[in-house]
Amino acid sequence: MAAAAKLFLSEGFDAVTMDQVAMQAGVSKMTIYSHFDDKETLFENFLTSISDGMTEALDSKIDEGLSLRDRLEITGRGFLQTIGGPLIPSMLLSIIMIRKNPTLARRFYNAGPGRTRAALITLIQKYASRGELQVIRAEWAVDDLMGLWEGGLPAKMMLGIGGPLTLSEIKRRASRAVDVFLRAYAVAPKANVLHRRPR
Numbered sequence: 001m002a003a004a005a006k007l008f009l010s011e012g013f014d015a016v017t018m019d020q021v022a023m024q025a026g027v028s029k030m031t032i033y034s035h036f037d038d039k040e041t042l043f044e045n046f047l048t049s050i051s052d053g054m055t056e057a058l059d060s061k062i063d064e065g066l067s068l069r070d071r072l073e074i075t076g077r078g079f080l081q082t083i084g085g086p087l088i089p090s091m092l093l094s095i096i097m098i099r100k101n102p103t104l105a106r107r108f109y110n111a112g113p114g115r116t117r118a119a120l121i122t123l124i125q126k127y128a129s130r131g132e133l134q135v136i137r138a139e140w141a142v143d144d145l146m147g148l149w150e151g152g153l154p155a156k157m158m159l160g161i162g163g164p165l166t167l168s169e170i171k172r173r174a175s176r177a178v179d180v181f182l183r184a185y186a187v188a189p190k191a192n193v194l195h196r197r198p199r
Contacts, residue, residue, distance in 0.1 A: 001049060004042050009087070013043055013094035040104065043094075047112035050082055055119045068127050069178055076149050076174030079116065083154050084165035084173075117142055133185045141185055148177035 003025035007016045018039055022029040036042040056078060066074075098105050124138040135141040151173070156162030165173070 001042075001046060005046050005049075008043060008046060008094055009090040012097055013039075014097040018042075040107070044108060044111045047108055048115065050087070051112050051115045055116055068123075068132060069182065071123065072145070072178045072181070073174050075116075075120070076177055077170050079146070079149055080153075080165060080170045080173055083150065084157070084170060117146065120145065132187055134187050135185055141181075144184070145177065145181045148180055149174065151177075 004016070004021045007020055007024055011020075016039065018029055018032055021039075021042070022032050025032070032042070036045065055075070098108055120142045121138045124133060124135060124141050127133045128135050128138065133141070153162060153165075157164075
């Protein structure tokens, strides 16, 4: 996977061959085919490994004691570390090539950003059912949240007019986006009303 990732990022999806991956990894081509059916599956696994960092806080096995805000902030940081680092500009060549094949593009979207979006939708639906969020459609709410995190960053990165985000920028951006999102969708807690006996 490490060998494949290095080649995909430097050469682009179309230019990489399984022979190159085998040579880079120091194994036989048959060894690679014993784990991955084809180059598309290998690239799909590469994208899934990237999205793991973005969806970790959304895993149902994570401590249920985490608040919704904490889960969203942790997810936002993972999301921004991926799209705000050097990875996305490096993948530009692969993205341009893949978009020529809509079926392949959809498959790879589902393995990467689509997987993160689906996990967020499930989380938002869960908290909406608990009465902590008020949403018309979870899909729309998630689009709003991801838009707040992104804020035009991928376009700037791809055009080379924005450098990689620092850790402090990632934390600030993730936190601010969640603040705005919760102001729009969080259900305000009911105030405790004290009833006095009439005199």
